[in-house]
Amino acid sequence: MIYVIGIGPGSLEMMTAQAKQVITEVDTIVGYKTYIGLIKPLISQQVIIENGMRGETARCQEALKRSRAGEKVAVISSGDSGVYGMAGLIYELSDGKDEIEVIPGVTASIACAATLGAPLMHDFCHISLSDLLTPYDTIMKRIKHAAAGDFVICLYNPKSKGRPHHIENAIAIIREEQGSDLWVGLVKNAGRDHQSHHIFKIDAIDYSLIDMTSLVIIGNQSTQIIHEKMVTPRGYQL
């Protein structure tokens, strides 16, 4: 049996009861080493299989092998395992006879939004700026449509060493579609130690603050700052 588990953004507080219980009860936990570190307090007798980034396929194959041998296996992702996580890969690698259950978690955008205020009250989208698995042109086409549709936009994986300028290029496209009167929220280390956040006007973003631990939320035409919080009103009669 394989449980594909979203552990939430980081703190055990933001994990669901179900995720917590299953992690405690399995024989084996498989995950990226940073995520294994986040769930340390839940580890006692379980076998731990951890490896580095880009080892996703090997990890999932090991999980399937152990599950077929009769072990209860937890494959963990940060946030939700179905959002840029391991759930899809497990299904792709399965032979159709494996028992698989996806256990939902709080994805990063939701945790970051709670920190910034309430920017996701209205229609929004998720776009990953990583071009490791998606062509750059596809990413930028999505940015353009999301801005033209006046969506609030959550940018996952906004920057890494290999692609330092994707974020500036994405923001330039949004700026062209939506103008300069837009608010942008940046959250670093959401739900983990050293969490911090910043809110900028789109032309005043400090790009040097954005790194691999960041998530960027770009507001839409309705997004406002209310008492220092970033809020996209839904339109209730006040």
Next chain:
Amino acid sequence: MIYVIGIGPGSLEMMTAQAKQVITEVDTIVGYKTYIGLIKPLISQQVIIENGMRGETARCQEALKRSRAGEKVAVISSGDSGVYGMAGLIYELSDGKDEIEVIPGVTASIACAATLGAPLMHDFCHISLSDLLTPYDTIMKRIKHAAAGDFVICLYNPKSKGRPHHIENAIAIIREEQGSDLWVGLVKNAGRDHQSHHIFKIDAIDYSLIDMTSLVIIGNQSTQIIHEKMVTPRGYQL
């Protein structure tokens, strides 16, 4: 003090540890009566203030009043309180002196995706089809851009008595942009009693099954059915 809490889709299992603990400890819980019903096992000494739909502003005002009088108040939303929930309204109604904390939850799309398989592995968006608070033309413009950008699309509030045909109109726009080779998932009562789900080709949707308890996820060009699950592969090398 006001805690604006997402209780997750319904079952207590899918609530975060933090949400559960805060609900147990507050003086007063304010919410739509259906949601109060979902958290019954957590209620002991707390004062309960519940009302019906469209009573959102009155509920939030009562919560602020009690908080200002020194009570610890939990305002609850299903899913996440920052996604079509109460978080934005609380900030809008606040005078800036209220202590407000948003506690994240698992939003419906994430729970529905886990039931269907892994359809949200790649870029996706949320669109609500309710035109109570958003002009119909804005909604349909967003549908068109989301389809043109090849996003996976999660439709919240797909149908109610007052707007029986929005869902068919939205699907027609997506069909026109994206063609007929698209998979559509429907989940009813996600995370609650009587949960059920269906997967259709876009031209074979049974619209009679869609109701107020439903969430609809429309796949993109990459979405496949793998061993009866709806999966949008992210592109890892297998």
